[in-house]
Amino acid sequence: MNSGSNTKTILFWFSIILLGIMLWKLVSNKGPSADSVSYSDFLQLVGKNEIPDARIYLEPNSVTVNAARRNSQRHVATTLSYGDLQDLKERLIDSGAKVEYANQRSGDWVLLLLNGMPLLLLVGFCLFLMRQMRSRGAQALATRGPGVRFGLGYDLHRLDAGRPFIVGGVEIPFDKGPLGHSDGDVLAHAICDAVLGAAGAGDIGTLFPDTDPQWKGVSSLIFLEQLAKVLQDRKQSIGYIDAVVITEKPKLGPHFAAMKATLAKSLKIKPEQISLKAKTNEGVDAIGRGEAIAAHVVATLVSC
Numbered sequence: 001m002n003s004g005s006n007t008k009t010i011l012f013w014f015s016i017i018l019l020g021i022m023l024w025k026l027v028s029n030k031g032p033s034a035d036s037v038s039y040s041d042f043l044q045l046v047g048k049n050e051i052p053d054a055r056i057y058l059e060p061n062s063v064t065v066n067a068a069r070r071n072s073q074r075h076v077a078t079t080l081s082y083g084d085l086q087d088l089k090e091r092l093i094d095s096g097a098k099v100e101y102a103n104q105r106s107g108d109w110v111l112l113l114l115n116g117m118p119l120l121l122l123v124g125f126c127l128f129l130m131r132q133m134r135s136r137g138a139q140a141l142a143t144r145g146p147g148v149r150f151g152l153g154y155d156l157h158r159l160d161a162g163r164p165f166i167v168g169g170v171e172i173p174f175d176k177g178p179l180g181h182s183d184g185d186v187l188a189h190a191i192c193d194a195v196l197g198a199a200g201a202g203d204i205g206t207l208f209p210d211t212d213p214q215w216k217g218v219s220s221l222i223f224l225e226q227l228a229k230v231l232q233d234r235k236q237s238i239g240y241i242d243a244v245v246i247t248e249k250p251k252l253g254p255h256f257a258a259m260k261a262t263l264a265k266s267l268k269i270k271p272e273q274i275s276l277k278a279k280t281n282e283g284v285d286a287i288g289r290g291e292a293i294a295a296h297v298v299a300t301l302v303s304c
């Protein structure tokens with residue numbers, strides 16, 4: 001439990017204790033339990049010198065007297081008008097009784113405030129908690145975002161004679177291959193950009209610049225393996241990857257199973273979380289003339 005939670009707990013129990021004190025005060029102000037008697041019967045008891053001690057409670061429209069009886073454990077109580085109060089007081093004093101005024105139970109704004117303070121504190125504390133919960137919810141939404149995030153990746157490489165034709169981490173026999181600082185794997189590069197985009201962590205050029213000699217000629221699967229730490233730091237994981245590879249030749253379909261297995265292993269996901277499609281460019285532009293290969297990827301990330 002952190003210090004903030006401790007403070008809230010202390011405040012909560014403090015409010016409960018104050019509320020308990022308020023209730024006790026309200027109950028105790030009514031004085032000890034007593035047998036209710038008429039005012040005339042009470043005067044007779046005073047006249048018989050049976051009242052040694054009396055507490056007078058001033059109500060808004062009447063006066064209540066709670067008195068002990070001599071040689072008895074029981075108290076008696078009666079109600080009278082303000083007009084009879086002076087007379088009763090004189091009779092009690094004349095009989096030798098001790099007379100005292102108890103706290104006024106109403107009509108005193110200070111008393112009302114004191115009695116209502118614990119309740120006000122409790123209501124204020126509840127409002128404070130509600131505000132904190134709303135604030136934390138908004139903060140969580142702002143920092144973690146929605147449950148699913150989307151990222152888009154694209155890459156294109158020129159095809160050069162004599163280079164190995166590597167797509168999705170799989171080398172396919174062909175007379176050309178993608179030209180690049182690394183192995184030029186357009187599918188791996190586009191996946192990397194899609195995942196980084198969804199994570200809000202930049203792009204492949206920022207994390208693995210082609211000016212850095214350590215990435216020269218390496219397998220692009222290394223880049224995918226690096227994504228695991230990026231996602232772990234952000235408490236995210238890959239939900240699904242959908243990809244389209246565009247090349248005039250060779251046919252990629254027969255190699256999809258191997259590509260999925262290879263990519264999934266590097267990304268630490270299941271092959272079923274990857275969808276691969278292949279298209280030609282119908283002989284149009286550089287891709288159609290067999291001079292380039294490209295890939296489009298959409299990736300979804302989910303919060304862990």
Ligand code: MG
Pocket residue numbers: 155156157180184185186189
């Ligand atoms: Mg590239």
